[in-house]
Amino acid sequence: MSFGRFLLKRTLQGVVVVWGVVTVVFLLRFITPGSPVDVVAPLDASPELRRQIARELGVDRPLYVQYFEYLAGLLRGDMGYSYLSGTEASARVFARLPATLELTVAATIVAVALSVPLGVISATRRHQPSDYAATTFSLLGISTPNFWLGIMLVLVLAVQFDVFPTSDRAFGFLESVGHLVVIAVDGPLVPPGEGTRLVVEFPLDVGAFGRTFTTWLSYIVLPAVTLGTYFTALITRLTRSGMLEELGQSYVQAARAKGLPETLVRYRHALRNTLIPVVTVVGLQMGTLIGGAVITEAVFDWPGLGTTVINAIQQRDWPILQGSLIVIGVGFVVVNIAVDAIYAYLNPRVVE
Amino acid sequence: MSDRDVDRRSFLRLAGTAAAAASLAGCSGGGDGNGDGGDGETGDGGGNATDGEGGNETGTEERPEPETREEYLQRANLLLHEQAPWVYLNRQYSVYGVSNEIQWEARRDERIEAYAIQPQDGKRSVRITQSQMDSGLDPHDHRETPTDNIVLQAYEGLLGRDPEGAIVEKLATGYERIEEGTVRFDIREGVTFHSGEELAPEDVAFSINRIVKEDVGGLASPQRDQLAGVTGAEVVDGERAVRVNSDGVNPIVFQEFATYCDIVQRSWIEEHEGSYINSNMNGTGPFQLENYNQDVSVSFARYEDYWREPAPAESLEITAAGEASTRVNQLLGGETDLVVNVPPQDAGRVQESSGASLSAVPSTRIIYNAMVYNREPFDSTEFRRAMNLAVDLDSIIENVLSGFADPTGQPTLEGFVGYNDEVGPFEHDPERAQSLVEESGYAGAEIELHTPVGRYLKDLEIAQAVASQIDNLENVSCSVQQRDFQTLAGELLDGDLSTSPAFYLIGWGNATFDASQTIIPLLTSDGALTSYSSDRVDELIQQAQSMTGEGPGSSGADGDGNQSGNDSSSS
Numbered sequence: 001m002s003f004g005r006f007l008l009k010r011t012l013q014g015v016v017v018v019w020g021v022v023t024v025v026f027l028l029r030f031i032t033p034g035s036p037v038d039v040v041a042p043l044d045a046s047p048e049l050r051r052q053i054a055r056e057l058g059v060d061r062p063l064y065v066q067y068f069e070y071l072a073g074l075l076r077g078d079m080g081y082s083y084l085s086g087t088e089a090s091a092r093v094f095a096r097l098p099a100t101l102e103l104t105v106a107a108t109i110v111a112v113a114l115s116v117p118l119g120v121i122s123a124t125r126r127h128q129p130s131d132y133a134a135t136t137f138s139l140l141g142i143s144t145p146n147f148w149l150g151i152m153l154v155l156v157l158a159v160q161f162d163v164f165p166t167s168d169r170a171f172g173f174l175e176s177v178g179h180l181v182v183i184a185v186d187g188p189l190v191p192p193g194e195g196t197r198l199v200v201e202f203p204l205d206v207g208a209f210g211r212t213f214t215t216w217l218s219y220i221v222l223p224a225v226t227l228g229t230y231f232t233a234l235i236t237r238l239t240r241s242g243m244l245e246e247l248g249q250s251y252v253q254a255a256r257a258k259g260l261p262e263t264l265v266r267y268r269h270a271l272r273n274t275l276i277p278v279v280t281v282v283g284l285q286m287g288t289l290i291g292g293a294v295i296t297e298a299v300f301d302w303p304g305l306g307t308t309v310i311n312a313i314q315q316r317d318w319p320i321l322q323g324s325l326i327v328i329g330v331g332f333v334v335v336n337i338a339v340d341a342i343y344a345y346l347n348p349r350v351v352e
Numbered sequence: 353m354s355d356r357d358v359d360r361r362s363f364l365r366l367a368g369t370a371a372a373a374a375s376l377a378g379c380s381g382g383g384d385g386n387g388d389g390g391d392g393e394t395g396d397g398g399g400n401a402t403d404g405e406g407g408n409e410t411g412t413e414e415r416p417e418p419e420t421r422e423e424y425l426q427r428a429n430l431l432l433h434e435q436a437p438w439v440y441l442n443r444q445y446s447v448y449g450v451s452n453e454i455q456w457e458a459r460r461d462e463r464i465e466a467y468a469i470q471p472q473d474g475k476r477s478v479r480i481t482q483s484q485m486d487s488g489l490d491p492h493d494h495r496e497t498p499t500d501n502i503v504l505q506a507y508e509g510l511l512g513r514d515p516e517g518a519i520v521e522k523l524a525t526g527y528e529r530i531e532e533g534t535v536r537f538d539i540r541e542g543v544t545f546h547s548g549e550e551l552a553p554e555d556v557a558f559s560i561n562r563i564v565k566e567d568v569g570g571l572a573s574p575q576r577d578q579l580a581g582v583t584g585a586e587v588v589d590g591e592r593a594v595r596v597n598s599d600g601v602n603p604i605v606f607q608e609f610a611t612y613c614d615i616v617q618r619s620w621i622e623e624h625e626g627s628y629i630n631s632n633m634n635g636t637g638p639f640q641l642e643n644y645n646q647d648v649s650v651s652f653a654r655y656e657d658y659w660r661e662p663a664p665a666e667s668l669e670i671t672a673a674g675e676a677s678t679r680v681n682q683l684l685g686g687e688t689d690l691v692v693n694v695p696p697q698d699a700g701r702v703q704e705s706s707g708a709s710l711s712a713v714p715s716t717r718i719i720y721n722a723m724v725y726n727r728e729p730f731d732s733t734e735f736r737r738a739m740n741l742a743v744d745l746d747s748i749i750e751n752v753l754s755g756f757a758d759p760t761g762q763p764t765l766e767g768f769v770g771y772n773d774e775v776g777p778f779e780h781d782p783e784r785a786q787s788l789v790e791e792s793g794y795a796g797a798e799i800e801l802h803t804p805v806g807r808y809l810k811d812l813e814i815a816q817a818v819a820s821q822i823d824n825l826e827n828v829s830c831s832v833q834q835r836d837f838q839t840l841a842g843e844l845l846d847g848d849l850s851t852s853p854a855f856y857l858i859g860w861g862n863a864t865f866d867a868s869q870t871i872i873p874l875l876t877s878d879g880a881l882t883s884y885s886s887d888r889v890d891e892l893i894q895q896a897q898s899m900t901g902e903g904p905g906s907s908g909a910d911g912d913g914n915q916s917g918n919d920s921s922s923s
Binding site for chain 2: 034038040041049052053081082084086087092096154158159165166168299300303307310315317
């Protein structure tokens with residue numbers, strides 16, 4: 001099978017999974033007690049008024065009609081309208097997506113930057129204090145619930161020592177670099193009114209950039225560490241075991257026998273092979289992080305998809321909830337396909 | 353059906369479901385909770401156990417017939433104490449964390465008017481953190497406190513309330529009852545909307561009609577029951593005044609307008625679609641919208657042409673953090689000036705901090721355990737009274753709520769019109785409770801207390817304490833059933849008593865400060881959320897609602913805007 005066919009097959013499988021996600025998410029509304037009419041109707045609404053509201057919301061038609069209309073709407077990028085405010089669900093959801101993606105990427109960077117060196121140190125200094133320290137850290141990281149960790153970090157580093165803000169997000173990464181390069185992307189990724197342009201202004205205001213970037217960084221550090229800790233621990237263990245396995249392989253022995261320096265043997269040969277499964281897990285975990293950010297976002301009042309999901313559940317605003325869940329699901333599928341593609345590219349035997 | 357039945361039904365419909373304030377703490381509906389619900393079971397309650405079993409225990413009915421509206425309400429409260437249709441629990445407190453950089457006093461109606469915030473030491477901007485953001489900015493298209501607290505910075509009503517709950521004039525300069533079903537409001541001059549256009553009586557009439565009439569303003573407002581009884585409004589020809597019509601006397605019409613009905617500009621509403629109105633604001637209030645980042649924050653700038661003095665704060669930002677600990681951390685970190693709903697476990701942290709303090713005030717919300725009157729074993733007054741005697745309310749308030757609550761013994765809260773100050777909380781007396789259970793014939797009963805989790809302050813913990821204390825009785829066993837709030841609310845609001853649990857914990861907010869708006873929906877035969885039926889209570893309320901409450905013996909604001917003293921006459 002060619003790489004192209006492999007990719008096509010995976011994409012088609014992804015489409016089926018997304019369709020399954022959409023169907024389940026759509027049906028959730030029907031198996032949950034209560035009607036959308038209850039969300040908007042006055043307490044003393046007459047049956048006639050309730051029927052009128054049901055008509056306006058489009059929930060008075062047979063389930064299959066609503067389902068196919070919803071599917072057709074999704075293909076056009078239309079996720080419906082908020083029951084409560086009448087605003088477009090897609091605009092609401094995509095306005096919050098960048099914050100979640102930013103947090104997910106930051107958590108991944110924190111995790112990879114810490115875990116790979118830790119794993120390597122742990123493997124190359126086996127049964128030494130640094131190995132025990134790294135292994136203990138991994139165990140703690142995997143065992144610690146991230147909501148608890150988040151609260152502790154805030155209490156110590158934000159409330160007690162005032163190093164970081166306790167919560168919230170001052171502005172997005174793109175805005176933080178706005179002093180250096182003014183970037184705005186057309187479409188729903190930026191709030192309305194910001195325009196569409198790519199401008200590089202000279203001379204570059206590096207000082208202002210430094211200040212805004214530092215502010216941006218100060219807000220994202222604690223949530224990124226909180227979200228990334230479990231991930232860090234996981235990758236550390238994976239890197240350690242992978243390195244240990246690779247260092248015992250015969251090609252490593254051969255390299256050493258050839259007289260290659262140990263540094264070259266470890267980092268050029270053993271580590272590169274170790275990183276293949278690590279890259280796969282990192283990719284897959286990013287998908288998990290998008291969904292798992294819900295709790296971290298709640299603890300840090302981070303205005304991402306997780307916060308939107310919680311608000312939508314509390315308000316029973318189904319179009320917003322469905323839209324958010326579908327975007328999270330699609331994100332997971334896309335990341336999976338990308339990881340499969342990268343893995344297949346790196347290791348062509350998978351395709352065969 | 354007798355004339356009396358017809359009469360009672362029509363008055364209850366007139367009073368509407370009167371879901372008052374945030375009702376079930378912001379419950380946005382559920383089920384067909386219409387005012388004439390409860391057909392069948394509740395309507396047939398004439399011969400129920402309560403009517404025959406204990407109405408005269410302390411000689412209530414030997415007292416002379418009440419004369420004033422307030423006396424009727426007080427009598428109803430006395431009867432409802434004796435009949436014990438609820439396990440009376442606590443009056444919830446609103447507990448806020450306030451930065452030392454501002455001065456602000458908490459209000460009893462849970463509203464945060466940023467106009468009343470005084471920034472200190474040259475501070476110009478104020479930040480408020482709520483537990484939840486708005487559901488849209490249309491002032492007539494929501495019914496939750498968090499949205500209220502955002503909308504009320506930019507929109508105002510005809511009347512308002514001072515921090516103690518007394519009625520004050522806002523966009524109206526005078527208000528009076530003209531005849532039985534008609535009241536008049538004189539409209540203030542020199543008031544402008546944020547768009548710059550002047551407030552006209554047409555805007556006021558349109559705003560009222562937009563709430564009470566389904567075909568006005570492109571909206572079936574979920575606030576219709578908040579103006580229960582009001583049928584419409586019209587401009588008085590040639591005068592700067594509006595006439596408001598009600599179906600019947602509507603004794604609480606001014607209380608309703610003191611709490612509800614924001615005034616919008618007619619032309620602005622008619623020119624724009626719902627989604628625009630939900631993401632923009634054009635009111636007459638002290639702050640005008642500057643930036644709306646839905647689900648995240650709302651920013652306001654001081655409105656310099658405000659009809660009163662401009663607000664002390666130049667700018668205002670309202671955000672939300674669902675986690676109470678996050679809000680408290682923001683306050684202690686100096687990132688916000690005012691946070692809502694500080695839980696008891698975090699109160700100490702705020703009190704001990706050097707940069708913030710607590711502001712706690714009794715709210716308009718009561719927490720209670722309803723006992724459905726026609727379900728065993730709660731069809732016995734003795735059993736219901738026993739449940740009240742079994743509960744050590746003081747202990748719950750001290751240990752579960754850290755003192756941030758007041759005990760109750762009647763459905764109406766202290767300070768409300770109709771509160772009966774002769775009636776106190778039940779004394780904790782387990783031995784008497786056990787003997788009453790024996791008398792009721794339900795010794796050995798096994799009951800289950802249904803409770804929402806996380807809906808009200810410490811709801812589960814309160815329910816567990818109550819159940820444990822009841823379970824300590826030798827002849828009753830009690831357990832707790834945790835419930836999803838929306839599902840529970842749906843069962844309570846579907847107009848069918850048989851689908852609701854027999855014993856459940858719920859909270860009720862009533863920002864009209866009038867007993868009727870608690871008793872009618874919760875304790876009369878046709879109430880939208882009733883768990884009780886008694887002909888005598890229905891009759892007392894019917895009498896009260898047929899009187900204006902104006903004149904000797906009344907409390908609260910009367911038709912001329914006069915405040916008369918709180919009459920302590922008993923019933």
